[in-house]
Amino acid sequence: MKILLVNPPRSPHNGILDFAPEEARPFIHKKLIGPPLGLLTIASAARDHDVLLLDMKGEYDLDPDAADPETLVGTYLKSFNPDMVGVTFIASEFSQGIEIFRWAKRHDPRILTVAGGLHATACPADFNDGSVDLVIPGQCADIFMNAVRAHEEGKNPGSAPGVYAKSEGGLVFSGRADRRWEAAGKDFIMPDRSHLRRWISAYRAGGSPDPSTYIFTSLGCPYRCTFCSIWPLFDGRYHQRDIESVIEELKSMDEYPVVRFADANTIVNEDFINALFDRIAEEGIRKFFIMDIRFDTAVKYPGLIEKLARNGLRVVICGFESYREEELRRYRKEAPARLIEEAISIFHANxxxxxxxxxxxxxxxxxxxxxxxxxxxxHRVVYAGYTILTPMPGTSFYESVRERIVDHDLSRYNFFNCVFRTVLPLEKFYESVGRLWLIKEGTDVI
Ligand code: B12
Ligand code: SF4
Structure with missing residues (x-):
């Protein structure tokens, strides 16, 4: 079975960048390139088949001379002639992903098209489009493989539990799969990064000359921030990987000196991270680590932050969200703004x-x-980001404000566009957000 897995290109919409003052533009994200870990996991699960992965963020977004997306995908479809095309979805890449399915069907209507990833999990009903055969929500490598096998055997891949399948009357859910799949535990599948070799030089953080990759040590988050997409996907649960499996993965990543922890929230269980970094030190693993850490966590465990810094932690991504207590309460951040200052000092001291x-x-x-x-x-930091509060579909924030949303085009749901009516004129609003990007320490860009 030939399986083409596609990571769609990023959304081209960026209102902040469009209206930012010239001097702020260099600091505003124009690209954000990292490995599509979900697709790499699916590729590993399907390793006994002929799998080809196309990362359009590597192949298209960064190459000004690249052909247009349709021509590019068409080239892959013609040369590989897949039996199946799988696409990974986040909200802002929804329409680009659907286009890829349409091109696949136009190339050969017999191709089975399969949608997966975050947006397929949060909003499967959005995929009611003639070009989509199957939608598989959640951490679903096993369900995907059941569909592959069924398709291979000429059976109906939509009858296996756990999938939404196209029918005359729209998508039909085959019912919950009866299983205890632990994607971060006993069923963890090592993402196969060899599929990315072609674009390895594209995966870089900031001005680093070295390729970077992502690794996840957990899935989900125990907090409940109203605007966040992650906890609803895991019903608020947090699943931690096994330390030795993380070590094994880190040891397999010699090509990547820079490693970003892709957890929603890396330090939830401080004992785990403590023990993980003991093993990292013991194994002599030397990397430039990037991690997402909450500001209240840094204040609670300054000793742990010091230890992480001693063992390679160089950049921390920290959601300050707001300096106003009232706003943080409204977001259900569960951390007081007054701790931001203390957290910055702890990080800087290390x-x-x-x-x-x-x-x-x-x-x-x-x-x-x-x-x-x-x-x-x-309260300057080296890399400061100022993004727009966006109601991602599937979040509790979205439910509470859906009546007020004025722009429903999902390609604008990437935190760089405003989908509400603004108090300031819209262009002035974008310009003001853009101007904030100048407020940081120095001129380094991440
Ligand atoms: C890695 C990552 C990236 C990487 C790679 C993503 C990619 N596809 O190219 C990069 C750096 C490129 C990236 C970029 C962006 N990202 Co991002 N990213 C993440 C991150 C940190 C981890 C996701 C991950 O790897 N999880 C682990 C894997 C194993 O899980 P998974 O992806 O869910 O995959 C499993 C299943 O979903 C399923 N699956 C996945 N794909 C497929 C496909 C098929 C066919 C099937 C069957 C199954 C399947 O199987 C997998 C294995 O079980 C998450 C935050 C988080 N911690 O979740 C944000 C996150 C996904 N990103 C987000 C956003 C918004 C962005 C950006 C738009 C940010 C920006 N403003 O620029 C950009 C978009 C692209 C750009 N500008 O270039 C949001 C999405 C919100 C939403 N509702 O859409 C998240 C949740 C962050 C957040 N705080 O809200 N991101
Ligand atoms: S702490 Fe971070 S990952 Fe967890 S719910 Fe809040 S924003 Fe989402």
């Missing part, structure tokens, strides 16, 4: 560069922007 991210709501007025600028200016 030589860790901080990427602090604030979210800007649509109702910010001129005064709010100026208060935000004052705060960020007196």
């Amino acid at each position: 030589g860790i560069m901080v990427r602090g991210n604030y979210v800007i709501p649509a109702d910010y007025t001129r005064d709010d922007f100026s208060a935000m600028a004052d705060y960020a200016g007196s």
Whole structure:
């Protein structure tokens, strides 16, 4: 069975960049390249088949001379002639992914098209499109393989439990799969990074000359921030991997000196991280580590932060969200803003560069922007990000504000566009957010 797995290109929409002052533009994300771990896991699960992976973020987004996406995908379809095409979805890449399925069906209507990933899990009903044969939500490598086998044997791949399958009347769910699949535990599948060799030079963090990769040590998050997509996918549960399996994976990543922990929230169980870093030290694993850590966690465990820094932690991504207690309460962040300052000091004392991210709501007025600028200016970090509070479909925030959303085009749901009516004129709002990106330490870019 020939299986083509495609990581769609990123959304081209970036309102902040479009209206930012010229001097702020170099600091605003134009690209964000990392490995599609979900697809690599699916590729590993299907290793006994003929699998080809196309990372359009590597192949298309970074190459100004690349052919247009349709021609590019068409070239792969013609030369590989797949029996199946799988695409991974986040909200902002939804329409590009659907286009890929349409091109596949146009190339050969017998190709079985399969959607998976975050948006397929959060909003399977969105995939009611003639080009989509199957939608497989959740951590589903086993269910995907059942569908592959059924297709191979000429059976109906949509009858296996756990899938939404196309029918005359729209997508039909085959019923919950009766299983105890532990994607971070006993059923963990090592992502096969060899599929990315072609684009390895594209995976870089900031100005680093070395390729970077991602690794996850956990899935899910025990917190309940209203705007966050991750906890609803795991019903608020947190699943930790086994330390030795993380060590084995780290030891297989010699090509990648820079490693970002792709956990929603890396330190939930401090004993786990403590023990993991003892093993990292014991094994002599030397990497430049990047990690997402909550600011309240840093304040709670300064000794642990020091130990992580001693063993390679160089950059921390920290969701500050807001410096206003009231806003943080509204987001259900469960951490007081007054700890941000303390967390920054702890990270800086350990030589860790901080990427602090604030979210800007649509109702910010001129005064709010100026208060935000004052705060960020007196709490500078090396990499500061200012993105827009966005109601990602499937989140509790989305449910609470859906009546107020004025833009339903999912390709704008990437935190760089505003989908609500703003208090300031929209262009002024974007320009004000763009201007905030100037408030940071130095000129380094992540
Ligand atoms: C790695 C990662 C990336 C990587 C790679 C993503 C990619 N596909 O190219 C990079 C760096 C490119 C990236 C970029 C972005 N990302 Co990102 N990213 C993540 C991160 C940290 C980890 C995801 C992950 O690897 N999980 C582990 C894997 C194993 O799980 P999984 O992906 O769910 O895959 C499993 C299943 O879903 C399923 N599956 C997945 N794909 C498929 C496909 C098929 C066919 C099948 C059958 C099954 C299947 O099987 C897998 C194995 O069990 C998450 C946050 C998080 N911790 O979850 C954010 C996250 C997914 N990203 C997000 C966003 C918004 C972005 C950006 C838009 C950010 C930005 N503003 O620029 C950009 C988009 C691209 C760009 N601008 O270039 C959001 C998505 C929100 C949403 N509702 O859509 C998240 C949740 C972060 C957040 N805080 O909200 N991201
Ligand atoms: S924003 Fe961070 S801490 Fe909050 S629920 Fe999401 S992953 Fe967890």
